Amino acid sequence: MTILTGANRRAEQSISPEEGRIVMHCADRPGVVAAVSTFLADAGANIIESDQTTTDPDGGPIFLRVVFRVADLAARIDELREEFAIRVVEPFAVEEWRITQAAVGKRVAVMVSKYDHCLMELLWRWRRGELPVNIGLVISNHPDLGPEVRSFGLPFVHIPVTKDNKESAENEQIRLLKDNFDVVVMARYMQILSNRFLREVGCPVINIHHSFLPAFIGASPYLQAHSRGVKLIGATAHYATEDLDEGPIIEQDVARVNHDDNVAALQRRGADIERAVFLRAVQWHCEDRVLRRGNTTVVFN
Amino acid sequence: MTILTGANRRAEQSISPEEGRIVMHCADRPGVVAAVSTFLADAGANIIESDQTTTDPDGGPIFLRVVFRVADLAARIDELREEFAIRVVEPFAVEEWRITQAAVGKRVAVMVSKYDHCLMELLWRWRRGELPVNIGLVISNHPDLGPEVRSFGLPFVHIPVTKDNKESAENEQIRLLKDNFDVVVMARYMQILSNRFLREVGCPVINIHHSFLPAFIGASPYLQAHSRGVKLIGATAHYATEDLDEGPIIEQDVARVNHDDNVAALQRRGADIERAVFLRAVQWHCEDRVLRRGNTTVVFN
Amino acid sequence: MTILTGANRRAEQSISPEEGRIVMHCADRPGVVAAVSTFLADAGANIIESDQTTTDPDGGPIFLRVVFRVADLAARIDELREEFAIRVVEPFAVEEWRITQAAVGKRVAVMVSKYDHCLMELLWRWRRGELPVNIGLVISNHPDLGPEVRSFGLPFVHIPVTKDNKESAENEQIRLLKDNFDVVVMARYMQILSNRFLREVGCPVINIHHSFLPAFIGASPYLQAHSRGVKLIGATAHYATEDLDEGPIIEQDVARVNHDDNVAALQRRGADIERAVFLRAVQWHCEDRVLRRGNTTVVFN
Amino acid sequence: MTILTGANRRAEQSISPEEGRIVMHCADRPGVVAAVSTFLADAGANIIESDQTTTDPDGGPIFLRVVFRVADLAARIDELREEFAIRVVEPFAVEEWRITQAAVGKRVAVMVSKYDHCLMELLWRWRRGELPVNIGLVISNHPDLGPEVRSFGLPFVHIPVTKDNKESAENEQIRLLKDNFDVVVMARYMQILSNRFLREVGCPVINIHHSFLPAFIGASPYLQAHSRGVKLIGATAHYATEDLDEGPIIEQDVARVNHDDNVAALQRRGADIERAVFLRAVQWHCEDRVLRRGNTTVVFN
Structure with a gap:
């Protein structure tokens, strides 16, 4: 259900x-x-x-x-x-x-890497008029998703990030985002944002993590989940904070898996949960349904 | 989940x-x-x-x-x-x-026949302090559940109902219920209540139907469901009205079934859904969460 | 979940x-x-x-x-x-x-009218390699979805259906479908197929109905559901047979709704259930997981 | 659902x-x-x-x-x-x-402390004939649940456990359990079993943990969950092994919670999940549905 x-x-x-x-x-x-x-x-x-x-x-x-x-x-x-x-x-x-x-949609910027499922869910709902927001920009550290994004009539800016240019890359991101957007959403953006970025970007940042936090914090959660033999996998949308994977949780959900699912199958199955959880979190935030207090949230939904 | x-x-x-x-x-x-x-x-x-x-x-x-x-x-x-x-x-x-x-629990009377699962759910939660109501009486058209009910310290009154004595039986029921209770709950009471009963009993009557209404209205819904090959079975709690199985719905839920389930298995599986749906409906009603308007309800939960 | x-x-x-x-x-x-x-x-x-x-x-x-x-x-x-x-x-x-x-995907033809959500779910999954089938043709009684379908590199054939040309329209459909496809899927195709069509098309036909059958058979199920005040809405995928809305059920699912949902909201919410149920039914059929016997199915999933 | x-x-x-x-x-x-x-x-x-x-x-x-x-x-x-x-x-x-x-039910012994919900679920289903096992003994480190257990016609043995007598207490437990039972189930038994116990008891031991493992390992998981602001709480049934909370998982499930739920409410809500997960794990084990291999399980259900 x-x-x-x-x-x-x-x-x-x-x-x-x-x-x-x-x-x-x-x-x-x-x-x-x-x-x-x-x-x-x-x-x-x-x-x-x-x-x-x-x-x-x-x-x-x-x-x-x-x-x-x-x-x-x-x-x-x-x-x-x-x-x-x-x-x-x-x-x-x-x-x-x-x-x-209510009729003035929040201005949303998306950050993404190569996985497209969360981004596509957002763009697809938005184009259908099901997501009452104004998406205005997609930033990526990879060029791959540019054509897809531009086919929605949206600007796509490729800002490569290496271990040497991280600070200048963030400067460029901040220059594009600050004062221009009400919320930045990380649709599986695979770079860790610095504390400085979070302070200077000037608006809330929503992240989607591909596990049922706090289980499987960090890298490769589906691999971790497979090794542990869990019977459910999950996803968590939260506000990004200085403590990685520790910000206030907005929404979580799970899907049932079983012994037939290898790591690739968990990823595939998890992608659907990530999309759904991410979409709800963005929508609820943009409908002013999420109140943040300390490390927790009140969500009126 | x-x-x-x-x-x-x-x-x-x-x-x-x-x-x-x-x-x-x-x-x-x-x-x-x-x-x-x-x-x-x-x-x-x-x-x-x-x-x-x-x-x-x-x-x-x-x-x-x-x-x-x-x-x-x-x-x-x-x-x-x-x-x-x-x-x-x-x-x-x-x-x-x-x-x-809020601290004054609603006065609840239960009507039941022979199936005990909805009744037991109610009594078990009530004894554990999880259901904030005052259960005061159980009426049944069969004597079978008397000992079980009395072991909870509750009065059990057996009022047999035949096709000849229905009116006098209802008179006796009304005499016990009217002015004494805030709500009457039918925990799988297998007799149809007359319109006169509903008018004269003086309080709302909650019923549990063992199907996902309006599917499988009437008798033997699990048999109907099995013949139709449905993939989910359900239960519906509603206020009893003059139109059988047509009153305002308070709560519904479903369970997944499959080709392995014969009619007996559907009944067994359905009993768990009936219990859960019935419990929620009674609890929500007694917590003043259900507002009735025409043939529908608003449930603040 | x-x-x-x-x-x-x-x-x-x-x-x-x-x-x-x-x-x-x-x-x-x-x-x-x-x-x-x-x-x-x-x-x-x-x-x-x-x-x-x-x-x-x-x-x-x-x-x-x-x-x-x-x-x-x-x-x-x-x-x-x-x-x-x-x-x-x-x-x-x-x-x-x-x-x-297993590596030879079933040949699938889609019939659709104007609603695009079931069709898009199918095409989107198919393009991502998540649906192991060969979609080869989309037939519609309206021209609207042509550009979208063709952007996936798929042929789209517009065959208008009126009350006067139904027989010749079906002839044209059958000519395109017969012997060319292993299964025809009706992704919210809003015309009733004749018994002759079902006999002559030469392969199974899967339909998605926008209610939890057998509740709300026939037209406007969401309007019916709203009037009845149900707490869950559903969708049903089944094999099309001569008896409208009565064929063997492959899959069903439901979503919770509440008093805030008007008919338009039920439609929106229902569309997500329809997509999910339709996708599963098509996938399971194409993976040889569905065995049909009389009016019921065995689904190995 | x-x-x-x-x-x-x-x-x-x-x-x-x-x-x-x-x-x-x-x-x-x-x-x-x-x-x-x-x-x-x-x-x-x-x-x-x-x-x-x-x-x-x-x-x-x-x-x-x-x-x-x-x-x-x-x-x-x-x-x-x-x-x-x-x-x-x-x-x-x-x-x-x-x-x-299949007709010879597994011989089951229960270990329990003071929380009764998992025990009662087991006994209640067993008495109704819904759980095809032979429960033969309940061991507790507290005397509290004795009368309730004996009212089901079952022997209840109180074996106090202190930090000084743990070895002799386990000796007594092993003497009662070894060779007499096919499986030992810990229905919220709040003592850690020694490796020696697990080796010598001679049959599998099933435990229920009140969190969605591996999240919230260890003590007070509901308190941990509340502090973290999670949106779902869970329970995990697993085989007990030498590594606490690390044994092969048999079953897991979750329930949705929200900002209104304080720690006591999470416990109450979690108890229902624990019961359901525990019951399924015991039933599946006793129906020979669970195959263990390394730290994972294959569950045919």
């Missing part, structure tokens, strides 16, 4: 220009939900979907996501942000928040 | 006596969420979890479930209901609503 | 030209397995995989699939078939059997 | 006294399957189910499981074993093999 993807079902259809989202988390204080909803009511906005949770009902932090509709959202969004800052953010000491226009 | 049961994770632990729930649905009107959350803030209540959705973002009805904490909930609940009626129900023409104490 | 696809893991890699398959079913008679395996041993063949089952251990029919390797298979296959007929088929009254070369 | 348990569907019904099983693995040699099936045909046995596979089609070892029926199996089984040794085991250098009577 296909696991519920939790994707925004409405996002799958055409998204109303009147639709906005508030995402926030803060320490729990009585009245914060009333403040948010009163703010929206006073703005003439109609709440059409909301989710709220806490990791600890005894005074733990609260996480909130509200989808609303209001006339002239695009024209009024700066004013709404200012008003929200005054009426909610300051009095309730909100730690992290954003107000976004 | 086990599908997310959606059970109230907090309910799995001891439930705070301060925890209350508001469940409601109404026509969409701007300000209704603000009214509910302001009502709670003014009452000194703290919202710890909330879910809201609509079946149509363009003016469709809204469905809301809010979990809150407030001091002295038990003492103040009547006052809260009165206040809520004035400040929310009347101005927003709320069609259906309730405010409940 | 992704359900085990049961695909031939070895087929996912390059298939040895020495690899052959015997598939058969017959009434149960002691010694039939010994006869098959001795036949192979005498031929110098090595059995590398075998599956046998019966639908009834008390004398029911037996179903057998054996994968073997033997030198010079291509040169010797006719001789092997003749020998097998003498040593196994005749003495044991085998009802249905075939000996095939 | 419930994953196919792969249980012997026929075993779920009453098992014929004529039903036997051959399980073996050996280096691949042409003719071995013919030898086995001819041996059975000559013995007047009828093969009703068979599975064969290899981990490498180019000369890898072959694994075989055959279910047959023959008159007077109980009286003839020693003779069949002798004959099999001469006609198959010796000429083909079979490394490991057994011939068993």
Whole structure:
């Protein structure tokens, strides 16, 4: 059975220009939900979907996501942000928040090496209108996927990376990415990004790892899985952080394998899981469904 | 993989006596969420979890479930209901609503025939403290399960049903159930309840059907499934209504079967699905997660 | 979790030209397995995989699939078939059997209308070498998908079908298909095939139906599913027969949906299930994994 | 959806006294399957189910499981074993093999500490006739579960284990287990067994670990999982070996969790997975479906 993807079902259809989202988390204080909803009511906005949770009902932090509709959202969004800052953010000491226009897709850049399955899943869904994002650039350390990418009408930039040019290669990547994109997604990009890159790129970076983390950290996870004789293989999408394979997990899934599967078969089978997990993580992130706190995430799906 | 049961994770632990729930649905009107959350803030209540959705973002009805904490909930609940009626129900023409104490388990009566798997799942979870309800009575048209039920410290009443005594048998059932229980659950009760029973029993009735409705409506669904050569069998929990096997669906699930499974094997395999689906439906209902509207449900899980 | 696809893991890699398959079913008679395996041993063949089952251990029919390797298979296959007929088929009254070369992909023709998701899944997997078949032709009653199909280097033939020209359209289809293909797959072909077509086309026809048959037979199953408020939607791949939506089921699967999903969302979500179920059915059929008997199938996966 | 348990569907019904099983693995040699099936045909046995596979089609070892029926199996089984040794085991250098009577349930001893969920699953299925084994003894290092176990009519022996008496405690365990049981199953037994115990107990030992091995090896896996923010939790059943948590894996499964689940909720949710995985592993082992080779297993299910 296909696991519920939790994707925004409405996002799958055409998204109303009147639709906005508030995402926030803060320490729990009585009245914060009333403040948010009163703010929206006073703005003439109609709440059409909301989710709220806490990791600890005894005074733990609260996480909130509200989808609303209001006339002239695009024209009024700066004013709404200012008003929200005054009426909610300051009095309730909100730690992290954003107000976004649902109809304005996040600007996405893709980094990839030679494996094409995660990239193709993304491009294929995007072209069909099933992924509400704006893909704007594909960067690769290999030239191989250029023709395929360009056939989707997308720019493809080949930036070779060797052990000698890593710093200058990252400089070029950062120059292309910084301020231009809302999220960078690594669709099986087989180079380790430096901490400097992660700091300077200026937006979240999503990675897909081809194992059920924390099992089989590091290289050749399918080979490791085969040696260990596991009965399920998995994939993990997470935010890239300074600690390799240790960032906050966004999504994971597994597939059943058996004794007939050699390492090549595990790779083949795993590729389908990687694609599905990667797609969900990118989609959920771009629909403002993922709230990050420390090394974990809250995902409203 | 086990599908997310959606059970109230907090309910799995001891439930705070301060925890209350508001469940409601109404026509969409701007300000209704603000009214509910302001009502709670003014009452000194703290919202710890909330879910809201609509079946149509363009003016469709809204469905809301809010979990809150407030001091002295038990003492103040009547006052809260009165206040809520004035400040929310009347101005927003709320069609259906309730405010409940989470720590007060729903009063559950079970009707059963001879198959024991759904009943045992319920009693076993309940005894382990995993099902936050108060089971108070088991009624059966057969005497067989009496000793097993009584070993759980529960009253078991045998009310034989024949084609001649159906009306008087239902009278006796209604006399035991009416006003005494919040929900009646049919754990494979193999008699069809009359419309009069459903009207007079005074509370919702949950049924488990041993097929993936609407496939294999009626008798012997596993035999039907075997003849048809299906590759999955299922079970469906729904509210009983006047139209047999047609009531609002609460939960469904399936299991994979294959050519090796004869009818007896399908029954055996199906019994596990029935148990799981039935348990989830009863739990979700009793945690105020199921909102019924016409012939469908909204389930916040 | 992704359900085990049961695909031939070895087929996912390059298939040895020495690899052959015997598939058969017959009434149960002691010694039939010994006869098959001795036949192979005498031929110098090595059995590398075998599956046998019966639908009834008390004398029911037996179903057998054996994968073997033997030198010079291509040169010797006719001789092997003749020998097998003498040593196994005749003495044991085998009802249905075939000996095939695994490395020779089945010749597949696709029929499609306007929905492209099942077709694209097939072509995409095929181009990546993940589907061990020879796709040779796509026929459609609409011209829309022509450019896409031709970009894969495949011939696309547009045969319009109206209520007036159905017979001549089928004549043209049959002329193209008969004797040229081993299987015809309907990748959401929205016309009902006549019994004459099924008789004359000369090979099995696989269809994908967008519901969990036998639920929601006929038109607009997602609309039906939405009205009924089901919690899972499904898809069914089956052999087309004279009785519409009633042919032997090859594979089924489901996806979880909820109250947020409108009909368009069910269609979108269902399309992913249709693709997966259709792909598995085509792959299993082409790997000689599906044995048909009456209105049911035995699938060795 | 419930994953196919792969249980012997026929075993779920009453098992014929004529039903036997051959399980073996050996280096691949042409003719071995013919030898086995001819041996059975000559013995007047009828093969009703068979599975064969290899981990490498180019000369890898072959694994075989055959279910047959023959008159007077109980009286003839020693003779069949002798004959099999001469006609198959010796000429083909079979490394490991057994011939068993399906109707003779394996003799099972359970070791348990305080958690009762895996034990109860076993006892409950066993009492219902769904688990074709003979449970004969429960050993615990705590007295707590004694009354529950004895209510099933089973002997319960309390053998306290401290850091001072571990050797003598194991001596007592071995005295009770050795030669008396075909398999020992650790239903959340929270003591580490010594290598000496594993060597001397004289039969396989199955353990259930409450994580998706190799993730979260060692103590408190649910606490580890919570800290890591995983989206799935799992359980692993494996044969106990000298290397803790490193033995050959028999079965694994996972359940989806989310941000609402605290450590206690993960434990609760995990318990259901542990039960299911443990039950399948015990059942498959006892149905002669698991072939062990090095640190991996072949499971015919």
